[in-house]
Amino acid sequence: MIRRWHVGFEVDAETVGDAIDVVEVGDHLCGVVDGAVVETVVAEVLDVGFAAGCRGAGEFVSVVAEGAIGVGQVCVSVIIAHAVCEIVVFGLRPEVFCVGDRSVMALVRAGNDGREHLTLST
Amino acid sequence: MSDISGIWQHASAYGGRNMTIRHTLDPSGSYHTEMVYPMHGGQQNIHHYGTYHANDGKLRLQFDRGETEMVGCTDPANNFPMRPFTQDEIDEAKGLLEQDFGFELSGDTLTTTIQSPMGEMKVAYKRQDD
Incomplete structure (x- = not known):
């Protein structure tokens, strides 16, 4: 887990073996305290259509x-x-709740890739 | 009351979703909204019914009921037939919809505005023929 100042959370996928099971909140999201951690699910059933619009975190407009x-x-x-x-x-x-611009982005790629491709960015 | 009656459609591709929203605003003051939202290789269809009041650049909706279905999914297990909104869904829809929208009518374009915590957000609709 890599932490930055004013960063929600970030995972280096290379260091995460079974990424689906290791989602962890690294910091509060712009003042939102005790934000719930998303219940883990298997990647194959996640619908990731939204991710297509999240090519860059800057495009991610801030209400989650x-x-x-x-x-x-x-x-x-x-x-x-x-x-x-x-x-x-x-x-x-x-x-x-609101998060700041570029605060959080999560992308879990569906497919038969051993569930190893989780990217959390900010 | 401003006359914004008619059929208004908005097509959105934001987030990779080719979503279609169509409002039918009846001169009597009732409205029907149809939303088509692609999902799982198929689509979720959502219908809203209620009343509206538009005056002085302000649009106010009163949501009465909703229905939804999922059709055409790649995995048929994701499909479900048309069902009414649950009470939770009704409450959430009311919370989202029953607030003051601004609107602007210009030719065949209706633009609605809502104040969100992130600032002003607008959605533009084009008038459709019957």
């Missing part, structure tokens, strides 16, 4: 709904939020 992602689900409210605000959001939990 974080929560456990169920198999094959994206909650209705997330879609509505997307519709209302053109905001990219993750997860299912109703609490929506």
Whole structure:
């Protein structure tokens, strides 16, 4: 785990054997204390379509709904939020909190790659 | 009351999602929103029903009910037939939708504005024929 000043969290994928099981909060997200850690799930069932829009963290506009992602689900409210605000959001939990620009980005690539390709960036 | 009745459509590709939102605003004050959201090789369809009031550049929605379905997924197990929103989904939809939107009507473009914690965000809709 690499920590930076004002950095949410970052994982060096090369050092993580089974990345799915080692998601860890490295720091608070812009004042959000005790942010929930996303429940771990297997990579193959994560829907990563959002990631296509996250080519650079700078494109990631800053409102995140974080929560456990169920198999094959994206909650209705997330879609509505997307519709209302053109905001990219993750997860299912109703609490929506703000993070600073470039604060957090997570990408889990689906596929048969041994679940070793997890990238968390800031 | 400003007359913004009609069918308004917004197509978004943000985040790699080719999402379509279509609002049908009836002159009587009722509205129907249809959202098509690609997912798992298929799409989730969401419908909202309620009433609206538009006046002096402010748009206010009252969300009454919603329905959703998932169709055409690569893995059929992800599909589900049309079902009404759960109470949690209704509450969340109300929280997201029942707030003041700004709007601006210019020709065949309707632009709605919402104040978010990150600043002003706008969505533009094009008028559609019936």
